[in-house]
Amino acid sequence: MQGSASERWSALTSQIPARVRLLAVSKGHPALAVRELAGFGQQAFGESRLQEAVPKQSELADLPLEWHFIGRLQKNKVRGVVRAFPVIHSIDSWSLAERVSRIAAEEGRTPELLLQVKLRPDPSKGGWSETELFDVWPRLLSLPSLRIRGLMTMAPQGLASDERLRLFRECAALKDQLELQECSMGMSGDWREAVTAGSTWIRLGSALFGPRPASLPG
Template sequence: MPSHSVDRWHDLRAQLPERSRLLAVSKGHPATAIQEIAALGQTAFGESRLQEAQRKQAELDDLALNWHFIGRLQSNKVRAVVRAFGVIHSLESWSLAERIARIASEENRSPEVFLQVKLRPDPNKGGWSAAELLDVWPRLRELPALRIRGLMTMAPQGLTSQERHVLFGECAALADRLALPERSMGMSGDWREAVAAGSTWLRLGSALFGPRPPVKDG
């Protein structure tokens, strides 16, 4: 008997415009949950914990899946992430960009990357302000091996629906200014506002899979 994830996947797909693609955030969920959604035609999956993702990738290596890294990327894990993921959504600083570009060149890889922007004060998140990104942009686009596809942003907690919509609209406008086609905006609690503002990638976990199962000791 299919799980509720199957119904949720069909329901979400029915609500999304053609331009907005679903990134199934599978962190904390078992490989069997990924298999079930992949059987429906879902190919893009997002993970933020490297070792967990590597275990799933090994278990699911018979499936043609596109793996997106969505977590905060630590500098000492760049090489492993570049090897394991084709897309990185969390490039948040010049030093990290330089490191990813150098290691990707050494590994003969060319990952797609999203530049993380922080358009509202939020001590829990990294990223460039709009002004900082515009200043560093000429150097960013000259880095080798990186395919800069778009911008990624997250709304701070406590914003109203209208405030989130405005925030996402600012991110979309900044992407347009930089002639970047992709906008990774919107998660399970605010994806409708992100869609209305022009998101092209929605990072949905609980809205698709339901609550993450509890972590077992040991």
């Protein structure tokens, strides 16, 4: 999307229903760009690299921002992520959930979690299948120091629009079956289908910020 940051912001937010929250994916963008977007009213920002996010958060500590971790969470980064992010979108296994629970208790934190589900074959992504999630659900609910708020999914590359819509509707239905509140699905190429299907969070990066600066990690 062309235009200034304010024009991109206005064009996108005018199309998003009030029930849907916008997560601005700020990975690869400098703190100054986050500050500019926050000036328009954006509060929630998503990062996927701990080493990039922490200094950015420090530089923006004067702003009342809501930070979400959206990348694949490596086990050796759990403590740092738990310290820095109140919301984590990418819990994709029992062992990771258990580790986050233990470390959150040690750190005196209670992060909100979205569980990553994989409802179509996709070798490039992790996540629970519907069957796996139901099998582990009672144990997940028993883990201390966690607030399980919803589900997150991503559509595999190459799906047609109607196939993405079907996938997102399945995820929203699973969220309802588990009596969860949030469904994080939909990115720059498919957020409209996700909103139609019932997403409560969409994750947009370049559509808001423009291209990432070459000098920052891509």
